[in-house]
Amino acid sequence: MVNTTAAMMSVGRSGVLPLASLNHISIVCRSVAASLDFYMNVLGFTPVRRPGSFNFDGAWLFNYGIGIHLLQSEDPESLPEKTEINPKDNHISFQCESMPAVERRLKELDIPYIKRCVEEGGIFVDQIFFHDPDGFMIEICNCDNLPVIPLGDQTFAMASCKRAVAAKQQPLTPVPAQAAPPATAAAAAQCVPSANKAMPRVAGDEAAAHISCA
Numbered sequence: 001m002v003n004t005t006a007a008m009m010s011v012g013r014s015g016v017l018p019l020a021s022l023n024h025i026s027i028v029c030r031s032v033a034a035s036l037d038f039y040m041n042v043l044g045f046t047p048v049r050r051p052g053s054f055n056f057d058g059a060w061l062f063n064y065g066i067g068i069h070l071l072q073s074e075d076p077e078s079l080p081e082k083t084e085i086n087p088k089d090n091h092i093s094f095q096c097e098s099m100p101a102v103e104r105r106l107k108e109l110d111i112p113y114i115k116r117c118v119e120e121g122g123i124f125v126d127q128i129f130f131h132d133p134d135g136f137m138i139e140i141c142n143c144d145n146l147p148v149i150p151l152g153d154q155t156f157a158m159a160s161c162k163r164a165v166a167a168k169q170q171p172l173t174p175v176p177a178q179a180a181p182p183a184t185a186a187a188a189a190q191c192v193p194s195a196n197k198a199m200p201r202v203a204g205d206e207a208a209a210h211i212s213c214a
Contacts, residue, residue: 024060024067025092027136030076032059034133039068042109043094043138064094082135085114087127091137095144099126102140106130120146 029035036059039045045061045068057072073079082089096102106113106128113130127141 022066024069026069026071027132027134028071028073028079029134030073030079031133032057032070032072035059035070036061038133039070042111079134082131085112085129085131085137087114087116087129087137087139089137091129091139093139093141093143096140096142099128099140099142102128 027035036047039061040047043063045063048060048062048067050058050060059070061068061070103113103115111130113128116127116129118125118127123145125141125143125145127139127143129137129139132138
């Protein structure tokens, strides 16, 4: 899946780096012990061996095909305090199998979180955002609901959450208001409809409307 997608995205783009997949992310921590506990017991990562030649404190973890590298800050007091959960902040996102189970577990652990819902072309994506011990943003979502479709020269393109939805060489037909799926008041308050509009095709170029929700 990863290599196929990487090859697909690189078609016609000479000179790009020969990458294969995401290997790890590094996070500077106030306390490696506190962050280690969080990534193990909340997110389910497993500690793995770290090179003994390192002369600084840290820890490595692995799961879901990626690594988390924790680095002990040399000046923990200098790290900014983050209390507000802002979905537009830097974050890492994890796909999950059950959003209700995630929310239930966060409540059990007394971890503050916020919920968002994004709609794109009748497809709904649920998101939950919360912080790690150092204020780094974590997102849990069902973003796989949206297909990954590369933008192309012959395509009318729209994107939400960096996932493109396209229709080839034809204007988009507006959906009548009465055909829209019903939504509860609570869902309406949480969901943020995309504002994409079909754009006219420009000869020899790609015309696209694009938004990124987080």
